[in-house]
Amino acid sequence: MSVVPISSAVMTHPVREEQARELAGLLGLGGLALDPAPHDPPSALRTALVAWSAVVPGAGHHLVVQDDVSAPQDLLALVGRAVQRFPDEALVFYTNWHARNGSASRLAALAGASWVRAVPEEFTPSLAVCLPVDTAAEFTEFARDSAERHDDEVLSGFFRTKGRMALLAVPNVVEHIGTSSINGHAAQGIRLAVCPLGADDADGLFQRGWVLEELDWLPYMRYGEGYLRLPGQETAADGGRGHIRWRDALPAIGASSRLTEERVRDLVTEQMPLGLATEVARSFGPDFAEELWIHCLMLGRQAAGAAHRQALRQGAEPMGAPDEEAIGRLKEAAVSTVGPAGLSPERRPEAGPEQTRLMTEFAWTAIRAGERLWKS
Incomplete structure:
Protein backbone atom coordinates (compact mmCIF):
# COMPACT_ATOMS: atom_id res chain seq x y z
CA MET A 1 0.00 0.00 0.00
CA SER A 2 1.18 3.52 -0.74
CA VAL A 3 1.58 5.88 2.21
CA VAL A 4 -1.24 8.41 2.58
CA PRO A 5 0.16 11.87 3.49
CA ILE A 6 -1.37 13.07 6.77
CA SER A 7 -1.29 16.62 8.08
CA SER A 8 -2.15 17.37 11.69
CA ALA A 9 -2.95 20.06 14.23
CA VAL A 10 -3.28 20.30 18.01
CA MET A 11 -6.35 22.13 19.30
CA THR A 12 -5.56 24.37 22.24
CA HIS A 13 -6.31 27.51 24.24
CA PRO A 14 -3.67 30.08 25.25
CA VAL A 15 -3.82 28.85 28.87
CA ARG A 16 -2.59 25.46 27.62
CA GLU A 17 -0.37 26.62 24.79
CA GLU A 18 2.86 25.43 26.38
CA GLN A 19 1.33 22.00 27.08
CA ALA A 20 0.08 21.79 23.50
CA ARG A 21 3.43 22.81 22.04
CA GLU A 22 5.17 20.12 24.07
CA LEU A 23 2.65 17.51 22.87
CA ALA A 24 3.06 18.54 19.23
CA GLY A 25 6.83 18.32 19.53
CA LEU A 26 6.75 14.92 21.22
CA LEU A 27 4.42 13.40 18.63
CA GLY A 28 5.79 15.21 15.58
CA LEU A 29 2.44 16.84 14.89
CA GLY A 30 1.78 19.98 12.87
CA GLY A 31 1.16 23.44 14.24
CA LEU A 32 -1.12 24.57 17.01
CA ALA A 33 -4.73 25.55 16.37
CA LEU A 34 -5.29 28.29 18.93
CA ASP A 35 -8.69 29.49 20.08
CA PRO A 36 -9.18 32.61 17.94
CA ALA A 37 -11.30 34.33 20.61
CA PRO A 38 -9.95 33.10 23.97
CA HIS A 39 -11.68 35.83 25.98
CA ASP A 40 -15.13 34.94 24.63
CA PRO A 41 -17.31 32.28 26.27
CA PRO A 42 -15.69 28.81 25.89
CA SER A 43 -16.28 27.04 22.59
CA ALA A 44 -14.43 23.92 21.49
CA LEU A 45 -16.06 24.25 18.08
CA ARG A 46 -14.50 27.67 17.55
CA THR A 47 -11.05 26.16 17.96
CA ALA A 48 -11.96 23.00 16.04
CA LEU A 49 -12.82 25.09 12.98
CA VAL A 50 -9.28 26.47 13.06
CA ALA A 51 -7.83 22.97 13.50
CA TRP A 52 -9.85 21.37 10.70
CA SER A 53 -8.94 24.22 8.36
CA ALA A 54 -5.19 23.71 8.93
CA VAL A 55 -4.77 21.08 6.23
CA VAL A 56 -1.32 21.10 4.61
CA PRO A 57 -1.39 21.18 0.78
CA GLY A 58 -0.88 17.71 -0.64
CA ALA A 59 -2.23 15.88 2.41
CA GLY A 60 -4.82 13.16 1.88
CA HIS A 61 -5.98 13.08 5.49
CA HIS A 62 -5.94 15.43 8.45
CA LEU A 63 -5.55 14.46 12.12
CA VAL A 64 -6.79 16.75 14.89
CA VAL A 65 -5.63 16.05 18.44
CA GLN A 66 -6.68 17.96 21.55
CA ASP A 67 -4.07 19.28 23.95
CA ASP A 68 -5.02 17.25 27.05
CA VAL A 69 -3.94 13.81 25.87
CA SER A 70 -1.00 11.46 25.99
CA ALA A 71 -0.11 9.19 23.07
CA PRO A 72 2.78 7.07 21.74
CA GLN A 73 5.49 8.87 19.82
CA ASP A 74 4.65 6.91 16.67
CA LEU A 75 0.99 8.00 16.71
CA LEU A 76 1.19 9.43 13.20
CA ALA A 77 2.54 6.15 11.84
CA LEU A 78 -0.21 4.19 13.61
CA VAL A 79 -2.86 6.51 12.23
CA GLY A 80 -1.27 6.34 8.78
CA ARG A 81 -1.50 2.56 8.64
CA ALA A 82 -5.12 2.66 9.82
CA VAL A 83 -5.91 5.23 7.13
CA GLN A 84 -4.40 2.95 4.49
CA ARG A 85 -6.92 0.32 5.46
CA PHE A 86 -9.90 2.69 5.77
CA PRO A 87 -9.13 5.58 3.39
CA ASP A 88 -12.71 6.85 3.18
CA GLU A 89 -13.65 6.62 6.85
CA ALA A 90 -13.67 9.07 9.74
CA LEU A 91 -11.43 7.38 12.32
CA VAL A 92 -11.56 8.05 16.07
CA PHE A 93 -8.58 6.96 18.19
CA TYR A 94 -9.90 7.70 21.67
CA THR A 95 -13.29 6.82 23.16
CA ASN A 96 -14.43 7.86 26.64
CA TRP A 97 -14.95 4.98 29.03
CA HIS A 98 -18.50 6.07 29.92
CA ALA A 99 -21.77 6.45 27.97
CA ARG A 100 -22.91 4.59 24.89
CA ASN A 101 -19.91 4.76 22.58
CA GLY A 102 -17.68 3.63 25.41
CA SER A 103 -19.92 0.65 26.01
CA ALA A 104 -20.05 -0.07 22.27
CA SER A 105 -16.25 -0.21 22.22
CA ARG A 106 -16.16 -2.44 25.30
CA LEU A 107 -18.71 -4.81 23.75
CA ALA A 108 -16.69 -4.86 20.52
CA ALA A 109 -13.51 -5.71 22.44
CA LEU A 110 -15.24 -8.61 24.20
CA ALA A 111 -16.49 -9.85 20.82
CA GLY A 112 -12.93 -9.74 19.48
CA ALA A 113 -13.44 -6.76 17.14
CA SER A 114 -10.91 -3.95 16.64
CA TRP A 115 -13.25 -1.28 15.27
CA VAL A 116 -16.87 -0.41 15.97
CA ARG A 117 -19.31 1.96 14.28
CA ALA A 118 -20.28 4.82 16.59
CA VAL A 119 -23.91 5.16 17.67
CA PRO A 120 -25.71 7.94 15.78
CA GLU A 121 -27.34 9.82 18.65
CA GLU A 122 -24.30 10.39 20.84
CA PHE A 123 -21.39 12.84 20.61
CA THR A 124 -18.32 11.72 18.64
CA PRO A 125 -15.28 11.56 20.95
CA SER A 126 -13.06 14.28 19.51
CA LEU A 127 -9.73 14.02 21.34
CA ALA A 128 -8.03 12.36 18.36
CA VAL A 129 -9.90 12.20 15.04
CA CYS A 130 -8.61 11.71 11.50
CA LEU A 131 -10.67 12.68 8.44
CA PRO A 132 -10.06 12.56 4.69
CA VAL A 133 -9.25 16.14 3.66
CA ASP A 134 -12.40 16.44 1.55
CA THR A 135 -14.47 15.35 4.57
CA ALA A 136 -12.61 17.83 6.78
CA ALA A 137 -13.49 20.63 4.35
CA GLU A 138 -17.12 19.54 4.29
CA PHE A 139 -17.21 19.49 8.08
CA THR A 140 -15.82 23.02 8.42
CA GLU A 141 -18.42 24.27 5.97
CA PHE A 142 -21.19 22.40 7.81
CA ALA A 143 -20.09 23.66 11.24
CA ARG A 144 -19.13 27.23 10.40
CA ASP A 145 -22.46 28.82 11.32
CA SER A 146 -23.42 26.43 14.12
CA ALA A 147 -24.55 27.91 17.44
CA GLU A 148 -23.37 24.75 19.23
CA ARG A 149 -20.09 25.13 21.14
CA HIS A 150 -19.26 21.43 21.52
CA ASP A 151 -17.33 20.15 18.52
CA ASP A 152 -18.06 16.52 19.44
CA GLU A 153 -21.81 17.14 19.11
CA VAL A 154 -21.38 18.93 15.78
CA LEU A 155 -19.21 16.10 14.44
CA SER A 156 -22.03 13.67 15.15
CA GLY A 157 -24.57 15.98 13.54
CA PHE A 158 -22.37 16.13 10.46
CA PHE A 159 -21.92 12.36 10.27
CA ARG A 160 -25.67 11.87 10.63
CA THR A 161 -26.21 13.99 7.51
CA LYS A 162 -23.75 11.71 5.71
CA GLY A 163 -25.62 8.62 6.89
CA ARG A 164 -22.42 7.06 8.23
CA MET A 165 -20.99 7.55 11.70
CA ALA A 166 -17.28 7.42 12.49
CA LEU A 167 -15.34 4.23 13.12
CA LEU A 168 -14.11 4.01 16.71
CA ALA A 169 -10.76 2.33 17.20
CA VAL A 170 -11.47 -0.21 19.93
CA PRO A 171 -7.85 -0.31 21.21
CA ASN A 172 -7.20 3.20 22.53
CA VAL A 173 -3.61 4.38 22.11
CA VAL A 174 -4.61 7.93 23.05
CA GLU A 175 -5.40 8.70 26.69
CA HIS A 176 -7.10 11.69 28.27
CA ILE A 177 -5.09 13.41 31.00
CA GLY A 178 -6.42 15.57 33.81
CA THR A 179 -9.98 16.37 34.85
CA SER A 180 -10.08 20.10 34.11
CA SER A 181 -12.10 21.27 31.11
CA ILE A 182 -12.06 24.61 29.34
CA ASN A 183 -15.32 23.67 27.64
CA GLY A 184 -17.28 22.79 30.76
CA HIS A 185 -16.86 19.00 31.04
CA ALA A 186 -15.19 18.98 34.48
CA ALA A 187 -18.46 17.88 36.09
CA GLN A 188 -18.07 14.55 34.28
CA GLY A 189 -15.13 13.79 36.57
CA ILE A 190 -12.35 11.38 35.64
CA ARG A 191 -12.66 10.60 31.93
CA LEU A 192 -10.32 7.94 30.59
CA ALA A 193 -9.99 5.66 27.58
CA VAL A 194 -12.35 2.70 27.48
CA CYS A 195 -9.81 0.14 26.18
CA PRO A 196 -6.26 1.43 26.82
CA LEU A 197 -3.72 -0.70 24.98
CA GLY A 198 -0.06 -0.51 24.01
CA ALA A 199 0.87 0.70 20.55
CA ASP A 200 2.38 -2.60 19.37
CA ASP A 201 -0.77 -4.58 20.14
CA ALA A 202 -3.04 -1.84 18.81
CA ASP A 203 -1.18 -1.51 15.51
CA GLY A 204 -1.78 -5.12 14.53
CA LEU A 205 -5.41 -4.97 15.62
CA PHE A 206 -5.96 -1.75 13.65
CA GLN A 207 -4.69 -3.42 10.51
CA ARG A 208 -6.20 -6.90 10.78
CA GLY A 209 -9.07 -6.82 13.28
CA TRP A 210 -12.68 -6.95 12.16
CA VAL A 211 -15.28 -4.19 12.28
CA LEU A 212 -18.42 -4.48 14.38
CA GLU A 213 -21.03 -2.63 12.33
CA GLU A 214 -24.29 -3.81 13.89
CA LEU A 215 -24.76 -3.47 17.63
CA ASP A 216 -28.33 -4.73 18.05
CA TRP A 217 -29.34 -3.60 21.58
Whole structure:
Protein backbone atom coordinates (compact mmCIF):
# COMPACT_ATOMS: atom_id res chain seq x y z
CA MET A 1 0.00 0.00 0.00
CA SER A 2 1.18 3.52 -0.74
CA VAL A 3 1.58 5.88 2.21
CA VAL A 4 -1.24 8.41 2.58
CA PRO A 5 0.16 11.87 3.49
CA ILE A 6 -1.37 13.07 6.77
CA SER A 7 -1.29 16.62 8.08
CA SER A 8 -2.15 17.37 11.69
CA ALA A 9 -2.95 20.06 14.23
CA VAL A 10 -3.28 20.30 18.01
CA MET A 11 -6.35 22.13 19.30
CA THR A 12 -5.56 24.37 22.24
CA HIS A 13 -6.31 27.51 24.24
CA PRO A 14 -3.67 30.08 25.25
CA VAL A 15 -3.82 28.85 28.87
CA ARG A 16 -2.59 25.46 27.62
CA GLU A 17 -0.37 26.62 24.79
CA GLU A 18 2.86 25.43 26.38
CA GLN A 19 1.33 22.00 27.08
CA ALA A 20 0.08 21.79 23.50
CA ARG A 21 3.43 22.81 22.04
CA GLU A 22 5.17 20.12 24.07
CA LEU A 23 2.65 17.51 22.87
CA ALA A 24 3.06 18.54 19.23
CA GLY A 25 6.83 18.32 19.53
CA LEU A 26 6.75 14.92 21.22
CA LEU A 27 4.42 13.40 18.63
CA GLY A 28 5.79 15.21 15.58
CA LEU A 29 2.44 16.84 14.89
CA GLY A 30 1.78 19.98 12.87
CA GLY A 31 1.16 23.44 14.24
CA LEU A 32 -1.12 24.57 17.01
CA ALA A 33 -4.73 25.55 16.37
CA LEU A 34 -5.29 28.29 18.93
CA ASP A 35 -8.69 29.49 20.08
CA PRO A 36 -9.18 32.61 17.94
CA ALA A 37 -11.30 34.33 20.61
CA PRO A 38 -9.95 33.10 23.97
CA HIS A 39 -11.68 35.83 25.98
CA ASP A 40 -15.13 34.94 24.63
CA PRO A 41 -17.31 32.28 26.27
CA PRO A 42 -15.69 28.81 25.89
CA SER A 43 -16.28 27.04 22.59
CA ALA A 44 -14.43 23.92 21.49
CA LEU A 45 -16.06 24.25 18.08
CA ARG A 46 -14.50 27.67 17.55
CA THR A 47 -11.05 26.16 17.96
CA ALA A 48 -11.96 23.00 16.04
CA LEU A 49 -12.82 25.09 12.98
CA VAL A 50 -9.28 26.47 13.06
CA ALA A 51 -7.83 22.97 13.50
CA TRP A 52 -9.85 21.37 10.70
CA SER A 53 -8.94 24.22 8.36
CA ALA A 54 -5.19 23.71 8.93
CA VAL A 55 -4.77 21.08 6.23
CA VAL A 56 -1.32 21.10 4.61
CA PRO A 57 -1.39 21.18 0.78
CA GLY A 58 -0.88 17.71 -0.64
CA ALA A 59 -2.23 15.88 2.41
CA GLY A 60 -4.82 13.16 1.88
CA HIS A 61 -5.98 13.08 5.49
CA HIS A 62 -5.94 15.43 8.45
CA LEU A 63 -5.55 14.46 12.12
CA VAL A 64 -6.79 16.75 14.89
CA VAL A 65 -5.63 16.05 18.44
CA GLN A 66 -6.68 17.96 21.55
CA ASP A 67 -4.07 19.28 23.95
CA ASP A 68 -5.02 17.25 27.05
CA VAL A 69 -3.94 13.81 25.87
CA SER A 70 -1.00 11.46 25.99
CA ALA A 71 -0.11 9.19 23.07
CA PRO A 72 2.78 7.07 21.74
CA GLN A 73 5.49 8.87 19.82
CA ASP A 74 4.65 6.91 16.67
CA LEU A 75 0.99 8.00 16.71
CA LEU A 76 1.19 9.43 13.20
CA ALA A 77 2.54 6.15 11.84
CA LEU A 78 -0.21 4.19 13.61
CA VAL A 79 -2.86 6.51 12.23
CA GLY A 80 -1.27 6.34 8.78
CA ARG A 81 -1.50 2.56 8.64
CA ALA A 82 -5.12 2.66 9.82
CA VAL A 83 -5.91 5.23 7.13
CA GLN A 84 -4.40 2.95 4.49
CA ARG A 85 -6.92 0.32 5.46
CA PHE A 86 -9.90 2.69 5.77
CA PRO A 87 -9.13 5.58 3.39
CA ASP A 88 -12.71 6.85 3.18
CA GLU A 89 -13.65 6.62 6.85
CA ALA A 90 -13.67 9.07 9.74
CA LEU A 91 -11.43 7.38 12.32
CA VAL A 92 -11.56 8.05 16.07
CA PHE A 93 -8.58 6.96 18.19
CA TYR A 94 -9.90 7.70 21.67
CA THR A 95 -13.29 6.82 23.16
CA ASN A 96 -14.43 7.86 26.64
CA TRP A 97 -14.95 4.98 29.03
CA HIS A 98 -18.50 6.07 29.92
CA ALA A 99 -21.77 6.45 27.97
CA ARG A 100 -22.91 4.59 24.89
CA ASN A 101 -19.91 4.76 22.58
CA GLY A 102 -17.68 3.63 25.41
CA SER A 103 -19.92 0.65 26.01
CA ALA A 104 -20.05 -0.07 22.27
CA SER A 105 -16.25 -0.21 22.22
CA ARG A 106 -16.16 -2.44 25.30
CA LEU A 107 -18.71 -4.81 23.75
CA ALA A 108 -16.69 -4.86 20.52
CA ALA A 109 -13.51 -5.71 22.44
CA LEU A 110 -15.24 -8.61 24.20
CA ALA A 111 -16.49 -9.85 20.82
CA GLY A 112 -12.93 -9.74 19.48
CA ALA A 113 -13.44 -6.76 17.14
CA SER A 114 -10.91 -3.95 16.64
CA TRP A 115 -13.25 -1.28 15.27
CA VAL A 116 -16.87 -0.41 15.97
CA ARG A 117 -19.31 1.96 14.28
CA ALA A 118 -20.28 4.82 16.59
CA VAL A 119 -23.91 5.16 17.67
CA PRO A 120 -25.71 7.94 15.78
CA GLU A 121 -27.34 9.82 18.65
CA GLU A 122 -24.30 10.39 20.84
CA PHE A 123 -21.39 12.84 20.61
CA THR A 124 -18.32 11.72 18.64
CA PRO A 125 -15.28 11.56 20.95
CA SER A 126 -13.06 14.28 19.51
CA LEU A 127 -9.73 14.02 21.34
CA ALA A 128 -8.03 12.36 18.36
CA VAL A 129 -9.90 12.20 15.04
CA CYS A 130 -8.61 11.71 11.50
CA LEU A 131 -10.67 12.68 8.44
CA PRO A 132 -10.06 12.56 4.69
CA VAL A 133 -9.25 16.14 3.66
CA ASP A 134 -12.40 16.44 1.55
CA THR A 135 -14.47 15.35 4.57
CA ALA A 136 -12.61 17.83 6.78
CA ALA A 137 -13.49 20.63 4.35
CA GLU A 138 -17.12 19.54 4.29
CA PHE A 139 -17.21 19.49 8.08
CA THR A 140 -15.82 23.02 8.42
CA GLU A 141 -18.42 24.27 5.97
CA PHE A 142 -21.19 22.40 7.81
CA ALA A 143 -20.09 23.66 11.24
CA ARG A 144 -19.13 27.23 10.40
CA ASP A 145 -22.46 28.82 11.32
CA SER A 146 -23.42 26.43 14.12
CA ALA A 147 -24.55 27.91 17.44
CA GLU A 148 -23.37 24.75 19.23
CA ARG A 149 -20.09 25.13 21.14
CA HIS A 150 -19.26 21.43 21.52
CA ASP A 151 -17.33 20.15 18.52
CA ASP A 152 -18.06 16.52 19.44
CA GLU A 153 -21.81 17.14 19.11
CA VAL A 154 -21.38 18.93 15.78
CA LEU A 155 -19.21 16.10 14.44
CA SER A 156 -22.03 13.67 15.15
CA GLY A 157 -24.57 15.98 13.54
CA PHE A 158 -22.37 16.13 10.46
CA PHE A 159 -21.92 12.36 10.27
CA ARG A 160 -25.67 11.87 10.63
CA THR A 161 -26.21 13.99 7.51
CA LYS A 162 -23.75 11.71 5.71
CA GLY A 163 -25.62 8.62 6.89
CA ARG A 164 -22.42 7.06 8.23
CA MET A 165 -20.99 7.55 11.70
CA ALA A 166 -17.28 7.42 12.49
CA LEU A 167 -15.34 4.23 13.12
CA LEU A 168 -14.11 4.01 16.71
CA ALA A 169 -10.76 2.33 17.20
CA VAL A 170 -11.47 -0.21 19.93
CA PRO A 171 -7.85 -0.31 21.21
CA ASN A 172 -7.20 3.20 22.53
CA VAL A 173 -3.61 4.38 22.11
CA VAL A 174 -4.61 7.93 23.05
CA GLU A 175 -5.40 8.70 26.69
CA HIS A 176 -7.10 11.69 28.27
CA ILE A 177 -5.09 13.41 31.00
CA GLY A 178 -6.42 15.57 33.81
CA THR A 179 -9.98 16.37 34.85
CA SER A 180 -10.08 20.10 34.11
CA SER A 181 -12.10 21.27 31.11
CA ILE A 182 -12.06 24.61 29.34
CA ASN A 183 -15.32 23.67 27.64
CA GLY A 184 -17.28 22.79 30.76
CA HIS A 185 -16.86 19.00 31.04
CA ALA A 186 -15.19 18.98 34.48
CA ALA A 187 -18.46 17.88 36.09
CA GLN A 188 -18.07 14.55 34.28
CA GLY A 189 -15.13 13.79 36.57
CA ILE A 190 -12.35 11.38 35.64
CA ARG A 191 -12.66 10.60 31.93
CA LEU A 192 -10.32 7.94 30.59
CA ALA A 193 -9.99 5.66 27.58
CA VAL A 194 -12.35 2.70 27.48
CA CYS A 195 -9.81 0.14 26.18
CA PRO A 196 -6.26 1.43 26.82
CA LEU A 197 -3.72 -0.70 24.98
CA GLY A 198 -0.06 -0.51 24.01
CA ALA A 199 0.87 0.70 20.55
CA ASP A 200 2.38 -2.60 19.37
CA ASP A 201 -0.77 -4.58 20.14
CA ALA A 202 -3.04 -1.84 18.81
CA ASP A 203 -1.18 -1.51 15.51
CA GLY A 204 -1.78 -5.12 14.53
CA LEU A 205 -5.41 -4.97 15.62
CA PHE A 206 -5.96 -1.75 13.65
CA GLN A 207 -4.69 -3.42 10.51
CA ARG A 208 -6.20 -6.90 10.78
CA GLY A 209 -9.07 -6.82 13.28
CA TRP A 210 -12.68 -6.95 12.16
CA VAL A 211 -15.28 -4.19 12.28
CA LEU A 212 -18.42 -4.48 14.38
CA GLU A 213 -21.03 -2.63 12.33
CA GLU A 214 -24.29 -3.81 13.89
CA LEU A 215 -24.76 -3.47 17.63
CA ASP A 216 -28.33 -4.73 18.05
CA TRP A 217 -29.34 -3.60 21.58
CA LEU A 218 -26.54 -2.11 23.65
CA PRO A 219 -26.14 -2.25 27.45
CA TYR A 220 -24.45 0.77 29.04
CA MET A 221 -24.07 2.34 32.48
CA ARG A 222 -24.28 5.90 33.71
CA TYR A 223 -24.20 7.27 37.24
CA GLY A 224 -24.21 3.81 38.76
CA GLU A 225 -27.25 2.46 36.92
CA GLY A 226 -27.71 0.15 33.92
CA TYR A 227 -29.49 1.14 30.72
CA LEU A 228 -30.18 -0.31 27.29
CA ARG A 229 -29.92 1.40 23.94
CA LEU A 230 -32.57 -0.09 21.66
CA PRO A 231 -32.08 -0.76 17.94
CA GLY A 232 -33.10 2.29 15.92
CA GLN A 233 -33.36 4.44 19.04
CA GLU A 234 -31.89 7.40 17.14
CA THR A 235 -35.19 7.74 15.25
CA ALA A 236 -37.14 8.53 18.42
CA ALA A 237 -38.78 11.94 18.85
CA ASP A 238 -36.01 13.08 21.19
CA GLY A 239 -33.32 12.07 18.71
CA GLY A 240 -32.57 8.98 20.75
CA ARG A 241 -30.89 10.92 23.54
CA GLY A 242 -33.19 9.57 26.24
CA HIS A 243 -31.99 6.87 28.62
CA ILE A 244 -34.05 3.69 29.14
CA ARG A 245 -33.43 1.64 32.27
CA TRP A 246 -32.66 -1.99 31.47
CA ARG A 247 -35.79 -3.34 33.15
CA ASP A 248 -38.00 -0.91 31.19
CA ALA A 249 -36.29 -1.79 27.89
CA LEU A 250 -36.52 -5.58 28.25
CA PRO A 251 -40.07 -5.89 26.88
CA ALA A 252 -38.89 -4.31 23.63
CA ILE A 253 -36.13 -6.91 23.16
CA GLY A 254 -37.63 -9.82 25.06
CA ALA A 255 -38.93 -11.80 22.09
CA SER A 256 -35.51 -12.07 20.44
CA SER A 257 -33.41 -12.22 23.60
CA ARG A 258 -35.68 -14.45 25.74
CA LEU A 259 -34.83 -12.10 28.60
CA THR A 260 -37.30 -10.94 31.19
CA GLU A 261 -36.71 -9.11 34.43
CA GLU A 262 -37.67 -12.28 36.29
CA ARG A 263 -35.06 -14.26 34.33
CA VAL A 264 -32.40 -11.65 35.07
CA ARG A 265 -33.26 -11.68 38.76
CA ASP A 266 -33.02 -15.48 38.78
CA LEU A 267 -29.55 -15.29 37.22
CA VAL A 268 -28.48 -12.77 39.86
CA THR A 269 -29.65 -15.13 42.59
CA GLU A 270 -28.13 -18.23 41.00
CA GLN A 271 -24.84 -16.96 39.55
CA MET A 272 -23.75 -13.65 41.07
CA PRO A 273 -20.88 -14.53 43.46
CA LEU A 274 -21.94 -13.41 46.90
CA GLY A 275 -18.44 -12.89 48.26
CA LEU A 276 -17.30 -10.59 45.46
CA ALA A 277 -20.66 -8.81 45.44
CA THR A 278 -20.24 -8.10 49.15
CA GLU A 279 -16.73 -6.74 48.60
CA VAL A 280 -17.87 -4.39 45.82
CA ALA A 281 -20.92 -3.37 47.86
CA ARG A 282 -18.71 -2.54 50.83
CA SER A 283 -17.07 0.23 48.77
CA PHE A 284 -19.89 1.36 46.51
CA GLY A 285 -23.16 0.00 47.89
CA PRO A 286 -25.27 -3.09 47.11
CA ASP A 287 -27.36 -1.34 44.45
CA PHE A 288 -24.27 -0.47 42.44
CA ALA A 289 -22.87 -3.99 42.79
CA GLU A 290 -26.07 -5.53 41.44
CA GLU A 291 -26.41 -2.99 38.61
CA LEU A 292 -22.79 -3.57 37.57
CA TRP A 293 -23.27 -7.35 37.52
CA ILE A 294 -26.48 -7.14 35.49
CA HIS A 295 -24.87 -4.70 33.06
CA CYS A 296 -21.91 -7.05 32.53
CA LEU A 297 -24.23 -10.05 32.20
CA MET A 298 -25.95 -8.33 29.28
CA LEU A 299 -22.63 -7.12 27.88
CA GLY A 300 -21.33 -10.69 27.84
CA ARG A 301 -24.46 -11.97 26.19
CA GLN A 302 -24.36 -9.38 23.42
CA ALA A 303 -20.62 -9.79 22.84
CA ALA A 304 -21.03 -13.55 22.47
CA GLY A 305 -23.77 -13.00 19.91
CA ALA A 306 -21.68 -10.53 17.93
CA ALA A 307 -18.70 -12.89 17.92
CA HIS A 308 -20.89 -15.75 16.71
CA ARG A 309 -22.34 -13.70 13.86
CA GLN A 310 -18.83 -12.67 12.79
CA ALA A 311 -17.66 -16.29 12.82
CA LEU A 312 -20.45 -17.19 10.39
CA ARG A 313 -19.29 -14.64 7.84
CA GLN A 314 -17.01 -15.92 5.13
CA GLY A 315 -13.94 -13.98 4.01
CA ALA A 316 -14.71 -11.07 6.34
CA GLU A 317 -11.05 -10.13 6.84
CA PRO A 318 -8.77 -11.01 3.92
CA MET A 319 -5.74 -9.46 5.66
CA GLY A 320 -5.43 -12.36 8.10
CA ALA A 321 -6.42 -12.90 11.69
CA PRO A 322 -5.01 -10.63 14.40
CA ASP A 323 -2.87 -11.90 17.26
CA GLU A 324 -5.04 -13.83 19.73
CA GLU A 325 -2.84 -12.76 22.65
CA ALA A 326 -3.34 -9.12 21.69
CA ILE A 327 -7.10 -9.69 21.57
CA GLY A 328 -6.89 -11.20 25.03
CA ARG A 329 -5.07 -8.13 26.34
CA LEU A 330 -7.67 -5.91 24.66
CA LYS A 331 -10.48 -7.75 26.44
CA GLU A 332 -8.70 -7.42 29.77
CA ALA A 333 -8.25 -3.69 29.17
CA ALA A 334 -11.94 -3.29 28.33
CA VAL A 335 -13.12 -5.04 31.48
CA SER A 336 -10.63 -3.21 33.69
CA THR A 337 -12.47 0.07 33.07
CA VAL A 338 -16.08 -1.09 33.34
CA GLY A 339 -16.34 -0.67 37.11
CA PRO A 340 -14.83 2.81 37.51
CA ALA A 341 -16.63 4.06 34.39
CA GLY A 342 -19.97 2.86 35.74
CA LEU A 343 -19.66 4.91 38.92
CA SER A 344 -21.07 8.40 39.23
CA PRO A 345 -18.40 11.06 38.53
CA GLU A 346 -18.05 12.10 42.16
CA ARG A 347 -17.31 8.51 43.22
CA ARG A 348 -14.78 7.57 40.52
CA PRO A 349 -11.83 8.89 42.56
CA GLU A 350 -12.69 6.26 45.19
CA ALA A 351 -11.89 3.46 42.73
CA GLY A 352 -8.30 2.80 43.72
CA PRO A 353 -6.26 -0.18 42.50
CA GLU A 354 -7.79 -2.68 44.94
CA GLN A 355 -11.37 -1.56 44.32
CA THR A 356 -10.76 -1.65 40.56
CA ARG A 357 -9.28 -5.15 40.80
CA LEU A 358 -12.33 -6.36 42.72
CA MET A 359 -14.77 -4.78 40.28
CA THR A 360 -12.89 -6.29 37.35
CA GLU A 361 -12.95 -9.79 38.85
CA PHE A 362 -16.63 -9.34 39.68
CA ALA A 363 -17.39 -8.09 36.16
CA TRP A 364 -15.77 -11.12 34.55
CA THR A 365 -18.11 -13.46 36.47
CA ALA A 366 -21.07 -11.64 34.95
CA ILE A 367 -19.58 -11.55 31.45
CA ARG A 368 -18.97 -15.31 31.55
CA ALA A 369 -22.53 -15.84 32.77
CA GLY A 370 -23.75 -13.69 29.89
CA GLU A 371 -21.78 -15.77 27.38
CA ARG A 372 -23.40 -18.91 28.76
CA LEU A 373 -26.78 -17.21 28.64
CA TRP A 374 -26.41 -16.47 24.93
CA LYS A 375 -25.53 -20.09 24.19
CA SER A 376 -28.43 -21.49 26.23
